[in-house]
Amino acid sequence: MAEKVKTVRGFRDLIGEEARKYRYVVDTARDILERNNFEEIILPTVEYTKLFARSIGEATDIVEKEMFTFQDKGGRDIALRPEGTAGVARAYIENKLYADGTYKKLYYEGSMFRHERPQKGRYREFHQIGAEVLGTSNPLADAEIIKIADDILKALKVDATIEINSLGCKKCRPKYREALLQYLKEHKEELCEDCQRRLERNPLRILDCKVEGCQLIAKNAPKITDYLCEECKTHHQKVKEYLKALGVEFVENPYLVRGLDYYSKTVFECVSEELGKTVIAGGRYDYLVEELGGPPTPALGFAAGVERLMLLVKELPKRPPLVLVIPFGGDREREEALKLAHRLREEGIRTELSYREGKIRKQFEFANKIGADYTIVVGENELKQGLFPLKNLHTREEIKLPFEEIVKVLKTQSG
Numbered sequence: 001m002a003e004k005v006k007t008v009r010g011f012r013d014l015i016g017e018e019a020r021k022y023r024y025v026v027d028t029a030r031d032i033l034e035r036n037n038f039e040e041i042i043l044p045t046v047e048y049t050k051l052f053a054r055s056i057g058e059a060t061d062i063v064e065k066e067m068f069t070f071q072d073k074g075g076r077d078i079a080l081r082p083e084g085t086a087g088v089a090r091a092y093i094e095n096k097l098y099a100d101g102t103y104k105k106l107y108y109e110g111s112m113f114r115h116e117r118p119q120k121g122r123y124r125e126f127h128q129i130g131a132e133v134l135g136t137s138n139p140l141a142d143a144e145i146i147k148i149a150d151d152i153l154k155a156l157k158v159d160a161t162i163e164i165n166s167l168g169c170k171k172c173r174p175k176y177r178e179a180l181l182q183y184l185k186e187h188k189e190e191l192c193e194d195c196q197r198r199l200e201r202n203p204l205r206i207l208d209c210k211v212e213g214c215q216l217i218a219k220n221a222p223k224i225t226d227y228l229c230e231e232c233k234t235h236h237q238k239v240k241e242y243l244k245a246l247g248v249e250f251v252e253n254p255y256l257v258r259g260l261d262y263y264s265k266t267v268f269e270c271v272s273e274e275l276g277k278t279v280i281a282g283g284r285y286d287y288l289v290e291e292l293g294g295p296p297t298p299a300l301g302f303a304a305g306v307e308r309l310m311l312l313v314k315e316l317p318k319r320p321p322l323v324l325v326i327p328f329g330g331d332r333e334r335e336e337a338l339k340l341a342h343r344l345r346e347e348g349i350r351t352e353l354s355y356r357e358g359k360i361r362k363q364f365e366f367a368n369k370i371g372a373d374y375t376i377v378v379g380e381n382e383l384k385q386g387l388f389p390l391k392n393l394h395t396r397e398e399i400k401l402p403f404e405e406i407v408k409v410l411k412t413q414s415g
C-alpha cells in the first residue's frame, strides 16, 4: 500500500456528528445576528502581518508567539488571520463603509489560526463567529451586543456567566495604569517571569495571568472602576441599566481586561464553568479604526469560539426522518425508483435511493446501517398494482398505499 498522508499537526477533520454540531452552532448564531439586522462580511483568510501587529498589539502572546506568518512568493509578510476584528476594521476603512455617515453592523464566520502547542481540545485552526458594530458610541449598542451573546448561549442551551467591566478611555486609563504599575512594582518579585517582563509594557495584562501567584497579587490590585472618568462611568452605568432592563444576568469583574490591546470602555466575557473557559468575548475598541488609518470610529463587537461552544452543546436538533427507496427487480424498477426518490426530495423529504444490489434482506440491513426510518420497495408487483409498501423500521408496521398518498404521509412526518 502507498504511504498515507495525514492531517498537518494541530489540524483536524470534522466528520459526521461533529460537522453537524459545527453547523448547528454557526447557524444558530447566524440566525440571531440576521434577526438583529447584522450584515454578513466575508473576509480573506490572509492579511498583511502588520495589520495584526498594529491592532492586536505587538506585546501580546498572539502576535509574539502564535501567528502563522510566512512570506509569499512576492516576498510579502503575510499571516493567517488569528482573529476577525482586525480584518473587519481593515475592510471598513478600505471600502469606506463610513461614507454614508451611518453606523454599520457586520458579522463574519470562519477559520482562525494560532500556532499554539497542540493539546486536547485545542487546534491550530479553529472557528469563530463574530459581530462588529462600527460608528456608534451609544451604550445601547454595548447592551445589545451583550444581549446577542446571551441569546446565542440560550439558544444553544449553554450555561455561561457573563462578566463585564470597563477599561476606561484615553483620559482615565493612564491614571489607572500608573496606580496599577505602582502596586505591581511593589510585588515584582512575586510575579511570574512573563509578568515581570510585561510589567512596563503592558501591566494590565498581568491581571489576566493564569499563574496562581500572579492571580493572588491581582486580587488586591487597584480596580479600574475606581478610576473611570465621568464619561466612562456614565457609559458603564447605562450599559448595566440597559442589560437589567433586558433581563440579562451578569456579574461585574473589575479585573477583566481581555487579552488584546485594542479594547476601551466595555469589555465582557461569557465564561463556562463546565469548561473553565471563555466561550464568547468582546467589547469596545473605540480607537482601533483610527489607529489603522481610518476616521475616528467608536466601535464594538464580540467573537464566539465555535469549538468551545460545540463542547457544551449536549443535544443536536433531530434530523427529519430518512426514507430509503429500494429498487427491486431490473432496469425498469431501478428507473421508477430513481424517479420516485426524486419525487420525495421535491417534497422536502430526506430520501436515500439504494445503490445496493441483491437480496431484499441485504437491502434491509443496509437500511438499518444508514439509520433509515422508512423503506419503500419498488418492485414489479408494486408498479403493476400502483401500491407501494411503506415500512416504518421502528414499529415494523407496513402499509400499502398509492405513491402520492405515501408522499402525504411522509410530509406530515417531516414537518
Ligand SMILES: [Zn+2]
Pocket: 168, 169, 170, 171, 172, 173, 228, 229, 230, 231, 232, 233
Ligand atoms: Zn474615561
Ligand SMILES: [Zn+2]
Pocket: 191, 192, 193, 194, 195, 206, 209, 210, 211, 214
Ligand atoms: Zn504571571
